[in-house]
Every structure is written in structure tokens, then in C-alpha cells.
Amino acid sequence: MQVGQEIPALVKHPTTRQLVQYAGAQGDFYEIHYDQDFARSVALPGVILHGLLKAAFLGQLVTDWLGERGTLKSFEVSYRGIDVPGRPYRCRGKIVKVDGPKIELEVWGEDPDGNRTTAGSATVLLNE
């Protein structure tokens, strides 16, 4: 575990079907995630990914990397831009601080043009 080390990327392929699945599982039925006409009526290009779905993707990035080696202590995401289904969503992260068993990561999600549409951080505590 070294500062600057990047963790394995995770590429997700969200579809409109997944947005409907997620809307049902989370109980978030805001129409911008499944109704194209509604989404356009509020000045969006079409239906967009739930911020919390992108957070779930970034959570998976961290837990896949961490495995059983430690515990996730905090996780923060801020949504900077929109993402639409049908475009790959690339989750990335790197170690920014190592303080004994406490590791801090910068995590982010990128669209295919390399725009960081989601930015965040995670803190994990490695097992003794």
C-alpha cells in the first residue's frame, strides 16, 4: 500500500433497464431516471443515472479492491456531472494517504470522454 498507487479500475455498463431495476430496488421513482420526455422537460438530455447508483459503483470499486483485508469506515461522493445509460462508466481510485492501518483513497467516476462526473473519497481500516 503506497501513496499514489492506483487500485484496479471497475468499468460498469449501465442500461435503461438497470435504471428501472435500481429505481425499484431503492424506491426512488423520480421520473428523470426512466421517463425520457419528463427528463427533457427539466432540461436534461434524456434519462440519467441515479447519483446513488454511481455511488454504489464506486462502493463496489473499493470493496472489490479491499476484500476481507479491512473495513470501509467512510465514503463520500459528490456528483459533478450527469451520466446517461448506454455509455460505459469507469470507476477509478488511488491511495492518497497511509497512516498505519488507516488508508485514504481518492475515488472518481469517469465518462468515456474522461470527464470526472463523480468525485469522492473513502477511508478504510486494514485488519491488524
Added chain:
Amino acid sequence: MATTSAVDRLRSRIGHTVAPISATVEAGHLKRFTEAIGDPNPRWNTEAPPTYLVALVPASMHLAEAEEYGKGWLNGGNRFEYVEPVRVGDRITATARVADVYEKTGSSGSLLFIIFETDYVNQHGRTVARLRGTAIRR
């Protein structure tokens, strides 16, 4: 401006707690959630993945008065703090409060920010997680 009074009324809610909501972590719901996010990790057969609590109980209170402001909601961000794992069978009680309400005016117009804080407590009375969320009206 009509929206100014909506902002004032929302600001009067700062510090107010909404009635707690309780729910039990069910294996079937957890499975639907992990399928929806596309995370096949077998660990999530019995344990909640990092963002699951928002699906178990509402993460934020989409205050009806706020809908007078702007035309749509956006999620600005979420911060989770984890104290102990949440597992199938746990009974979780979420208590949410409005932590802050403020307006920002930028080049593309005005935005209303509502900050929510939620504490999640399990059946043993122990806090398992905390969430801070930013809901935006634009």
C-alpha cells in the same frame, strides 16, 4: 419573489427531526438491490453493501415546500460513515433531520441546497452508520 418565502419556510425547518422510520434488512430485498447495482460479491448475500441503507429507509426528505422552488431535483452528494456492519435480519431505525438550507446564485441561475443528516441505529440501540446528503433544487 415567490421562491424567497419558500426558502424562508424551509430554513425554519433547520434542526428539525422527522419521525424515525424503521425497517428490517430482508435477504430478498438485499438480493434485488445487489442485482440492481450489478455487484455479484457473495459477501452481500448476508451483509449490506456500502450504499444499501438508502434503499432500506429513505435517505432524504424531499420536502414538499421545496418543490415550489425551481423545476427539478438533483442529488449533490452523499457522505456515509460506517460504525458497524449491517446484516440480514437487522432492524434499522433511521432518524433524519434538516441540517442546513441555503441558496446559491451562479451564472446559470439560482440553486437551493438542502442538507440532510440521517443516523441509522440497529435493534441493539447501537449506531451502525450516518449519512449526510445534499439535495438540490434547480
